[in-house]
Amino acid sequence: DIVMTQGALPNPVPSGESVSITCRSSKSLLYSDGKTYLNWYLQRPGQSPQLLIYWMSTRASGVSDRFSGSGSGTDFTLKISGVEAEDVGVYYCQQGLEFPYTFGAGTKLELK
Amino acid sequence: EVQLQQSGPELRRPGSSVKLSCKASGYSITDYLMHWVKHRPEHGLEWIGWIDPEDGETKYAQKFQSKATLTADTSSNTAYMQLSSLTSEDTATYFCARGAYGTSLDYWGQGVMVTVSS
Numbered sequence A: 001d002i003v004m005t006q007g008a009l010p011n012p013v014p015s016g017e018s019v020s021i022t023c024r025s026s027k028s029l030l031y032s033d034g035k036t037y038l039n040w041y042l043q044r045p046g047q048s049p050q051l052l053i054y055w056m057s058t059r060a061s062g063v064s065d066r067f068s069g070s071g072s073g074t075d076f077t078l079k080i081s082g083v084e085a086e087d088v089g090v091y092y093c094q095q096g097l098e099f100p101y102t103f104g105a106g107t108k109l110e111l112k
Numbered sequence B: 001e002v003q004l005q006q007s008g009p010e011l012r013r014p015g016s017s018v019k020l021s022c023k024a025s026g027y028s029i030t031d032y033l034m035h036w037v038k039h040r041p042e043h044g045l046e047w048i049g050w051i052d053p054e055d056g057e058t059k060y061a062q063k064f065q066s067k068a069t070l071t072a073d074t075s076s077n078t079a080y081m082q083l084s085s086l087t088s089e090d091t092a093t094y095f096c097a098r099g100a101y102g103t104s105l106d107y108w109g110q111g112v113m114v115t116v117s118s
Helices: none
Strands: A004-006 A019-025 A038-043 A049-054 A067-071 A075-080 A089-095 A107-109 B003-006 B010-012 B018-025 B034-040 B044-052 B057-060 B068-073 B078-083 B092-099 B105-108 B112-116
Touching: A004 A089, A019 A038, A019 A089, A019 A107, A038 A067, A049 A067, A049 B105, A075 A089, A089 B044, B003 B092, B003 B105, B010 B018, B018 B034, B018 B092, B018 B112, B034 B068, B044 B068, B057 B068, B078 B092
Parallel strands: B010 B112
Antiparallel strands: A004 A019, A019 A075, A038 A049, A038 A089, A067 A075, A089 A107, B003 B018, B018 B078, B034 B044, B034 B092, B044 B057, B068 B078, B092 B105, B092 B112
16 A cells, blocks of 8 residues: 655644645555646634645635645645644545555644 | 434443434435445544445445445435444444545535434
8 A cells, every 4th residue: 555654733823924845655656647646625623624735836716826836756835834733633644556545644733 | 405314312321233224415416426424533434335326226335244234215315234243343433425426525414413322
């Protein structure tokens, strides 16, 4: 199985600061169609996960442009420009290249 | 508006089974794959499998191959997951989620808590 490893944040983070969440995969997620099958989700406290980014860098419908995704085949970053109270929760990366689809363990964002 | 409405919390004895439902509204379930995901706070998110409601094709993660059975009823626009031979390891919140671009999951149900206890 592809292992997804996420980094931690220096919580708590001051409101308005920009943060980057890292994710690394044990195998390249770049497919022959030129797309990278890496997705990002936010699970707010008490809620279901919400899709933020798919294909590594494409924002999902309705997602704030404060969120941006980037990376290579195995190393990925989700950047939040100017964190706000509504950004608090756990962020997950997920690979959709191979079965079984796998998630990272999650990165918690807390606000100061 | 797309919504996935899941059934209520379940309490089951070890060795029993449970069938969870996920009723879709705002779209036809035959147009998208339906995925199921397990969540335990100490284990994070685990992908269980998907079903194509149009033809009933399923795909499971190997560790859930003999644990979960995915079905769908197109007449009621509802997907189901049955979990069998329940143990304490199956105590978790289970989500259904619609498959979208890049094998992402764009809409999620509210989740259903399953507790296995004697």
